[in-house]
Amino acid sequence: MTVESQPSVSLETAIKVETRRQPMPPRERLEQIFDIQDLDAIYGSKAAVKGVTMEVYKNLVTAIIGPSGCGKSTFIRCLNRMNDLIPGFRMNGSIRFQGEDITASSVDPVAVRRTIGMVFQRPNPFPKSIYDNVAWGLRVLGMKDNLDERVERALTQAALWDEVKDRLKASGLSLSGGQQQRLCIARAIAVEPDVVLMDEPASALDPIATQAIEQLMHDLKSEYSFVIVTHNMQQAARVADMTAFFSISTGGEGQRWGELVEYDATEKIFTNPSDQRTEDYVTGRFG
Amino acid sequence: MSAQPSALMARSHGLRRRRAVNRGMEWMAWLAALIAVAILGVVVWSVARRGASELNLNLLTKSPVPFAPPNVTQGLANAFAGTLVIVGLATAMALPIGILVALYLNEFAPPSIKNGVSLTLDVLNGIPAVVIGIFVFGLLVVGHGQSGMAGAFALAVLMLPLVSRSTMEVLALVPNSLREASLGLGVPRWRTTLSIVLPQTLGGIVTGTVLAVARVAGETAPLLFTSSIVANATSWNPGHALQTVPVAIFELSESPDPADHARAWAAALVLLLFIMFASLGARWLATRTRRKLGAAR
Amino acid sequence: MIDGARPSISKFGLGFLAHDVWNPVLNQFGAASFLFGTALTSLVALALAAPLSMGIALFLTELAPKWIQAPVTALVETLAAIPSVVIGLWGILVLGPVLRNDIEPGLHSALGWIPLFGQPQTGSNMFTAVIVLTIMILPIVSSISRELFLGVPNELKEGALGLGVTRWEMVRGVMFPYARGGVAAAMILGLGRAVGEAIAVTQVIGGFVGIQWNLFNAGDTLASRIAAEYQGAVSNLQVASLIYLALILLVFSLIVNIVAQVIVRRVARKQGLTR
Numbered sequence: 001m002t003v004e005s006q007p008s009v010s011l012e013t014a015i016k017v018e019t020r021r022q023p024m025p026p027r028e029r030l031e032q033i034f035d036i037q038d039l040d041a042i043y044g045s046k047a048a049v050k051g052v053t054m055e056v057y058k059n060l061v062t063a064i065i066g067p068s069g070c071g072k073s074t075f076i077r078c079l080n081r082m083n084d085l086i087p088g089f090r091m092n093g094s095i096r097f098q099g100e101d102i103t104a105s106s107v108d109p110v111a112v113r114r115t116i117g118m119v120f121q122r123p124n125p126f127p128k129s130i131y132d133n134v135a136w137g138l139r140v141l142g143m144k145d146n147l148d149e150r151v152e153r154a155l156t157q158a159a160l161w162d163e164v165k166d167r168l169k170a171s172g173l174s175l176s177g178g179q180q181q182r183l184c185i186a187r188a189i190a191v192e193p194d195v196v197l198m199d200e201p202a203s204a205l206d207p208i209a210t211q212a213i214e215q216l217m218h219d220l221k222s223e224y225s226f227v228i229v230t231h232n233m234q235q236a237a238r239v240a241d242m243t244a245f246f247s248i249s250t251g252g253e254g255q256r257w258g259e260l261v262e263y264d265a266t267e268k269i270f271t272n273p274s275d276q277r278t279e280d281y282v283t284g285r286f287g
Numbered sequence: 288m289s290a291q292p293s294a295l296m297a298r299s300h301g302l303r304r305r306r307a308v309n310r311g312m313e314w315m316a317w318l319a320a321l322i323a324v325a326i327l328g329v330v331v332w333s334v335a336r337r338g339a340s341e342l343n344l345n346l347l348t349k350s351p352v353p354f355a356p357p358n359v360t361q362g363l364a365n366a367f368a369g370t371l372v373i374v375g376l377a378t379a380m381a382l383p384i385g386i387l388v389a390l391y392l393n394e395f396a397p398p399s400i401k402n403g404v405s406l407t408l409d410v411l412n413g414i415p416a417v418v419i420g421i422f423v424f425g426l427l428v429v430g431h432g433q434s435g436m437a438g439a440f441a442l443a444v445l446m447l448p449l450v451s452r453s454t455m456e457v458l459a460l461v462p463n464s465l466r467e468a469s470l471g472l473g474v475p476r477w478r479t480t481l482s483i484v485l486p487q488t489l490g491g492i493v494t495g496t497v498l499a500v501a502r503v504a505g506e507t508a509p510l511l512f513t514s515s516i517v518a519n520a521t522s523w524n525p526g527h528a529l530q531t532v533p534v535a536i537f538e539l540s541e542s543p544d545p546a547d548h549a550r551a552w553a554a555a556l557v558l559l560l561f562i563m564f565a566s567l568g569a570r571w572l573a574t575r576t577r578r579k580l581g582a583a584r
Numbered sequence: 585m586i587d588g589a590r591p592s593i594s595k596f597g598l599g600f601l602a603h604d605v606w607n608p609v610l611n612q613f614g615a616a617s618f619l620f621g622t623a624l625t626s627l628v629a630l631a632l633a634a635p636l637s638m639g640i641a642l643f644l645t646e647l648a649p650k651w652i653q654a655p656v657t658a659l660v661e662t663l664a665a666i667p668s669v670v671i672g673l674w675g676i677l678v679l680g681p682v683l684r685n686d687i688e689p690g691l692h693s694a695l696g697w698i699p700l701f702g703q704p705q706t707g708s709n710m711f712t713a714v715i716v717l718t719i720m721i722l723p724i725v726s727s728i729s730r731e732l733f734l735g736v737p738n739e740l741k742e743g744a745l746g747l748g749v750t751r752w753e754m755v756r757g758v759m760f761p762y763a764r765g766g767v768a769a770a771m772i773l774g775l776g777r778a779v780g781e782a783i784a785v786t787q788v789i790g791g792f793v794g795i796q797w798n799l800f801n802a803g804d805t806l807a808s809r810i811a812a813e814y815q816g817a818v819s820n821l822q823v824a825s826l827i828y829l830a831l832i833l834l835v836f837s838l839i840v841n842i843v844a845q846v847i848v849r850r851v852a853r854k855q856g857l858t859r
Contacts, residue, residue: 330663
């Protein structure tokens, strides 16, 4: 797998990064996959995120950036109802996924997560063999035909196949951190979701493993849509087509919550943001 | 369920069946928990309902009369006195040794000894009470005859691992900074242990002791061989075999006479009430100690 | 104890284990029928308690609303605190008659082709002992399993649920395999508890020397035979034989407990790293 050679574009900002992004088509020609309206995410009586309205497009990489505590993880976990596992959590507003509101209580979170997969901050392979880490989900979800083939394809897509093909029976925990995270990605894409959510997938990894994961998002976005939370602006600039900047707002009585400040093409966010807070953040004057 | 969004359902083959299995399993788990709680409820209620009618002062003050005519009021005074004596003696034996063992293991022993001895304590805790009874029978009773002392010794063997383990648990919670502060002042190790560490763990030790007492107060098997061939008169002398509450319940439960059953239920109720209050109190004390030591950390 | 058992050991040797006669009149003693009764009652009790305990542990860790968790945990532990003599009293006077009159005939007519469910005989029988033992090992197995399930890292559970599997599929595919070793140890400890329980079993099992499979008939276990003859030993050889029985029990419980404790320690160390 070779990196496509592209003219590197130097961004005229405080941070100079190389990008592999292709020019974005105009937004009205993109297909919406999520349509989020006025979303509040609330733990008990405390709002973690308030009033998020944005749409996410198909076959793009969408990055969520912002200072820690701005609710970016909470937000991304709303997109596949992962927060349902936390007692006392609830949402207001709506998240339409291909037209259906997935926040509705009549929607089964199991079906949501089946279609919208997730990769977590810390690599969390199951205490099973490498092969079974990928095959388990396939078996449980009834995708038992051509199991070997599916496992190989997922591991290949996750750029892990060459490293593990001779030891598929070895434990998933025997791999290095970066390999474990790619195994988790293989596990997530093996079941062919529409969207893959990534919650700071590279925060615990070394630069080489990070590069492999960024490359793989780039290579796979024609098949999947990615939403990635990252605290690393360079990473967002490298991989994302669209970037959303979240920040912390404060109210009376010491209340703090996260909100969406600005959402636009990545290039715009990093070169010519419309909001002062975004500019302060991307140029390193804040947070 | 046709209301399911199509985009989500497109890939969820067999989801309805899987959801049904999941629901079924969740119901089974609820049911299992319900069964456990129901068993407790039924046992406690049976004892309370049958025991309440015979529960009066006579039970504690009157002695049993063998082959008594129905109009004679009987009690189990000998059993309550015996249990007090035997459990008290057992505690007096097990408590200091248990605490010393725990202090030694936690404060002084090298890790290999600590691990070895605590494994031994846990294994000792798992040995059936009836085997302990036979062991003490062979050690103290053969050739000397049964006695309250032998019974107390058997119960003390059962108590020892309980007291030691619970004391070790609290000792582990005492912050090292406390020990270091005292040692740093030049206070010798044994003084530090005695006057700084030990007072911190008092609540925990009391909890462990109460739980251990509650556990052995209901033990029957070790007493059958050590203190069960008894007189009906109340005696406080541990040199003789003493009747105890559990042994009395055991014997009365196998009697064909309903009046005996009634007294067995009443004695069981007293025992149960004592054990439940002791465990609840200990539990309350434990959370308090834990909170106090947790805050000091 | 070996000393106390010496007359019996030297007279019967290891053949004691295979001999199913216990006759104080003829001074013939053997442990086989008690070994059989112990194995049968304990294993059936474990088979009943195991799924129940898993259910309780899963309920307490995965399903129960927060406000229910603490009280139910306390109640299950209270069940463990009830003295065996009280459970036995309840077993002989309440449970036994109910089982004999209402449950056993039904089980016999429905499942009579299995040798375990023969013709109901006495009110005090092995089936009552099995139920009593089940009740007694339930708390220990479920509270250890509960702790093991609590030790399963949240990341693993989320990793599974994030794939779109149901909670049960997650439990079966991730939690059970993760806690496997510890749950095995909990079962072993439960078995050890059942094998060593003397009093409650003595009260309800009836007492019968011989090997037979019918649960609805009286039986005996090692522990119950020891407890039942506490006052009735007539000869030195009988006393020695009782001590011999206790010796068998001791060796078995030592093995069971050491194995289980070693597993528990290994699991605790492993979880200490991931927790």
